[in-house]
Amino acid sequence: MNVVQSVDSVALLPAYLAAGTAVLVLITDLLVARPRATIAVAALGALGTAVASALVGAGAERRTFCVGADCSWIFGGRAALVGAVVALLTLGVLGLSVPALRAGRSPVGEYAFLLACSMTGGVVLGAAGDLITLIVALETLTLPLYVLVGLRRGSLASAEAALTFFVVSVVATTLTLLGAALLYAVTGGLHLDRLGGLLAEQPELRDLPLTSAAVAVLLVGLAFKVAAVPFHAWAPATYDGAPLPVAAYLSTASKLGGLIALLAVVQRALPADQTGPVLAVLAVLTMTVGNLVALRQRRTVRLLAWSSVAQAGYILAPLGALALAVGRTDEARSAAYAAAVAYAVFFVVLELAAFAGLTALRPAGADGGTVDDLRGAARRHPWRAAAFGLALVGLAGLPPGLAGLFAKVTVVRALLDGGAAWLALVVALNAVIGLAYYLRVAAALWAPTPLAAPNVGGAAAVPVVGVVAVVLAVATVAAVVLGVAPQLVLDLAGR
């Protein structure tokens, strides 16, 4: 047996670049010690990672770290999409962080380093071919976030949020690892495709109670990461306590990571007849509870947090079609996976635009405030408010936010192709509940300002930091372009 493996370094290029960015940021901070340089290095690194992901992914699928036919690193279309999106989101979040970093609320070097580390996790995650790589990548993605959430100096809420997040996440990881271990005990394999093959070929393995337990524990652990109901309680407190840009990262890149991990095990490793019903229930609960609780929120970030819980439900919904035999044909399955990925991409673009809009409308370094703080914002900042409003309307899934509309359409279509009309109806009705609160925020933007403005920070005009404006503009343009040409995303998601 040949112990020396040949490693395909081209396939690993995006991961090298992402990890290299983290190291380089640390060195720059140490040697140059100028915040501007540190941020520039991190931004260039993120951009390079995105470009490398796209370039490597444009070619044929590359595999490395293989044992026989099973590989731990599979860099195909999906991995390239995830890598590029995560890197771009990191870039966007970095841009949104500039005002807070300039105000000296957080140490620049550490902040940028942790963000780059998290990005590395995200890039590796998309290409992971076995459960261990997957879980390690997911941890690399989340571990820096515990620190980032708590990094706001002198904020008690921030520390509380970090602790909640940490404890819940550790429990979730333990569960996921337990699931992986149990699966290994049953099958003797850890590679996703091998697990899938073994469980498909040997029905007696699938019927073991231990297998069902392993599947359940693994799913629950990953459901914690995406904040699916009933494993969601940590998310709103954490988002609200975190600095705004970190909340943006949590609800976009981190959520995307969790979903991709869930998707990877569901698609490749686990038997669909067992995961389908669980996912269907999770999806229904997640979107309904998320939407209903969001209705009652007064604080903007909490509202966005609950809404992103609901959005995770929409992303999981196509996978719920696997619950029915009609939804488990090869064609319906690939349509469902593609729909989930497509929705996730539409969602992260709109969510980043929403957070960028909110950041631009709030004073530098401030938290999200209440919805009432945004009253009359459109009179003071018509363009910023319009971009924020467009993102909100997109998240609600209505024109002129066409990207969000097409996202909903994609999910409903995949569900009906899979014969899950009831789930499509649940998604559709949830969209109505969703509109109620998105509309409340959007309407507040254009509402007349109350005469006695209680909050000085909210009522005064806010000078915008150039970088934030650029991030907002780019995210809005991306949302508009995807709204006109959604086929771009659908093609990429189907690869």
Add this chain to the structure above:
Amino acid sequence: MSVGQGLLVAVLALPALGAVAVAATPRDRAARLVGTIAAALTLLAAVPLVFGGRGWVAWSAGAPAVLPWHQLDLPWVPGLELRFHLGVDGISWPLVVLTALLTLLCCAYTMWRVPGGGSGRALVALLLVVEVGILGTFLALDLVLFFLFFEVVLLPMYAIIAGWGGADRRRAARKFALYTLFGSVLLLVGVYVVVAAAGTADLVTLTGGAGLSRGTQLAAFTLLALAFAVKSPLWPLHSWLPDAHTQAPTVGSVVLAGVLLKMGTYGLIRVAVGVAPEGARWAAPVLGVLAVAAILIGSLVCLAQSDVKRLIAYSSVGHMGFVLLGVATLTATGIQAALIGNVAHGVITGLLFFLAGAVKDRTGTGALAELSGLRETAPRLAGLLAFAAIASLGLPGLAGFWGEAFAVVAALQVGGPLWTTLGVLAAIGGALTAAYFLRLLRQVTHNRPSPAVGQVGAGLAGAELTAWVPLVLLALAIGLAPTLVLGVAEAPVDALIGVVKP
């Protein structure tokens, strides 16, 4: 690209570009003028669509049931079966022209008077965006595209009500948005039930059932009919309408009642009945009963109303009941009645809302108890109000007559105990319509002037006459020569009935 295709694109592009131009024009009055010009150009592009492209006279078996005069078919999102497929025929053309005309009149009216609440510029821009959505809905020949345009209308209309409406506008606007979205998400599911089963979203192919199974057709029709019933609105899903109409500014009410509701009835004819005829036959009795219930309940509620705008709003429930009754009969007469009823209601109710708005602006109140003797102080306004009310109650020779009369005739033609009863009840509802409009007139125009009316001047502004005269003339013209609408609609309706009948 042929002339017809160019016109189709222009009909959508002109108001869209107009909205952008209005938003980009800094001065308020100039911006409103730009918007009015864009609306006028849209009307100019919409009217000539009637010429050319009709190389056929009668429907023959085997031909597709929808033969557009002009069409444009471009790919857009193949992954979602969405094509940019536009077309116009005799069913959609009258509504397209009506939409373009009413939007133009509303924009012109806004030149003269901007309701309080926001800038006139933004109002005109929103009106033009609403126009794009409504026109797109009428022109779409692709189910998914139809849904897309159906959704476009929602938020701008919400903004018009919430921004320029009356005292209780926010609640009314929110109710409107949530109700209508409830309808359109059902439409989305219904559309993809059809698309998933048929593998295409092309309305030309789909009309007639396209080999959909009975189960699919029943499910699709239920979803689609519910969606359109919210928009039309059909009793008991109508409760958003009185609030929205009452609170909306005058131009908002005119567009809402004049054309927005027609998206529901048009969708019912073109999409629900066309795509799922078996479902339509199955649900026709239920639809008929609900339509007659709407007529009777709408009329009775009107008799008890104490506010002018609210009364006219509720009268829409009754009028749309006649339209839906016509559709429910699934006969050529019934569908024709529905189409002409649609157009007539758009013209007359548009006029009524303009007049009610004028009364409310002058007197500062809409309460019937505080209005009387309008003919003493403002005889011309009172005369126009009387004309519009009489047209609306269905006097022969005016536009409102044909839709109501032929809906009843169609129900009686179908025969059988159920439909005969429905026809008779609908006729009684027609009489009740007369009762409440006459009550309105007696209250508002007769007797001695109330204090609120006493200070009203007799004159009418030029802008008001400009906005109203075309509607008055149209109400007369359609009443005297219904063939204006029915002539173009006859062939496509026969084709539709040809595929709907078993």
